[in-house]
Amino acid sequence: MSHLHAIAARSGAGLLLGAVALAATPAHRVPGDPAAVSAKLSEWKVELSERTIAAGTVTFTVANVGSIPHAFEVEGQGIEQETGVIQPGASATLTLTLGPGTYEVYCPVGADSHKKLGMETDLKVVAAKGSGASGYGASEMSGSNMAQMSGSPARGDNVQAIRVTGGGPVIQILPGAFPFPDSAAPILKQFGDEREGLESQVKNGPYSNNVTTIAGTFTFTAWDKGAVRDSVDGVAEFTSQxxxxxKLVLDRVQTKDVPHHPRFGGVILGLYYHGNTTVHTPLVPTIKSAVALWAFGHLYKNGALVTDNAMVHVMLLSRTRRDGDFALACWDCSKNKIEELQLQILPGPGxxxxxxxGGFLFVNWQKSSSAKPAS
Ligand SMILES: [Cu+2]
Structure with a gap:
């Protein structure tokens, strides 16, 4: 140790870095040993013990520390390999030989919905040099550089926006039974503490065939800026049954994240979820949304303020209800045309x-449209 420090002091910064890295490297590690990386999967992230490794054979030991099934995939440089589905509390290993380059590491469950919800990171593989020590030095340094950059730069810099206008028949959904209880039952089993509350909604909840036609308008714009900087602007007005x-005036996005109900800055575009995906409640059919958002709003009834903290969930999604009686028509609706605009309003916490x-407001515009707003 003191010998290394002496060299570093005499030879400048480059060697100092090498010396620090060498000191951190396990002494028993020799070049050619397979690298070992441990990975943790949970809602909604993938954590790796190393962000940078030397090229060669690597064994990933993957633990699902979350509460729903996940899997682990490594993709890049012509490689695309994944584990099978890993149940909560279980582990799996994946051994790969990786050349230099950057690899995407993510959960492939749910047609990339888990990935979209945040279960992705990257792994950098650097060329293994003759000396194991110098190779590791480089790894440690780029590892910490990447940690400083944190998050996903591509997502943060790439602001996406959507403007949605409600159209077609307007319906209010009243409390009733969920029409696909048998399909939802095995998914509900995975919902832990929330299961009991959700099971009561199977019998009498907001996703029912108890529907009445009303009148109203809803237009909003939502910006997906990644992390917690999303925003939303819009107004809905309708006359209930x-x-x-x-009247609802959207105020600000809801950024708090809870298990099974990720909000990700409040606005998310292009998400496949609900139903059999285990993402969010299965008491909504499996759908694809052009935009989903969670927000707070000001709610007025007959011109008088009801609350400044109404909790709002909005989706522009694949059609779930048929024409005519507007009954729920599918358990997996994800291939249907994206034109149903759903607005759900609940009282704020407490x-x-x-x-x-039922104490809630749930209104759909059945043939809605969206566009990229003028910037
Ligand atoms: Cu997953």
Whole structure:
């Protein structure tokens, strides 16, 4: 140790870095040993013990520390290899021979919905040099550089926006039974603490065939800026089945993240979820959304303020209801045309239920459209 420091002091910064890295390298490691990387999967991230490794054979030991099934895939440089599905609490290994380059590491479950929700990171593989020590020195340094960059730069810099206009028949959904209880049952089993509350919604919840036609308008713009900088702007006005006039003014996105209900800055574009995906409640059919958002809004009834903290969930999604009686038509609706605009409004945390059937407001615009807003 003191010998290394002496060399570093005499020879400048380059060698100092090498010396620090050498000191951190396990003494028993020799060039040619397979590298070992441990990975942890959970909702909604992939964590690697190393962000940079030397080229060669590497064994990933992957633990699912989350509460729903996940898997682990490494993709890049012509390689695309994955584990099978790993149940919560279980582990799997994946041994690969990787050449230099950057690899995408992610969870492939749910047609990339888990990846979109944040379960992705990258792994850098650097050329293994003759000396194991110098190779490791380079690794350690680029590893910490990457940690400083943190997150996913591509996502942060690439602001996407969508403007949605509600159209077609407007319907209010009233409390009732969920029409696909048998399909939802095995998914609900994976929902832990939330299961009981969700199971009561199977019998009498907001996703029912108890529907009435009403009138109203809804237009909004949402910006997906990654992390927690998303934003939203829009107004909905409708007259509910009892004749009350409601107005919702979207205020700000909801950024808090809870298990099974990731919000990711509030706005997410192009997500495949619900139903059999185990992402969010299965008491909504499996769908693909052009945009999904979670926000707070100001809610007025007959011109009087009800709350400044109404909790709002909006999706422009593949059609789930048929024409005519607007009954739910599919358990897997993900291939249907994306034109159903759903607006769900719930009381804020700790606030009383709304004076509406079931205490919530749930309105759909069945033939809606979207566009890229002018910047
Ligand atoms: Cu996953």
């Amino acid at each position: 009892d004749g009350a006039r409601w 606030e009383p239920k709304f004076d509406a059937p």
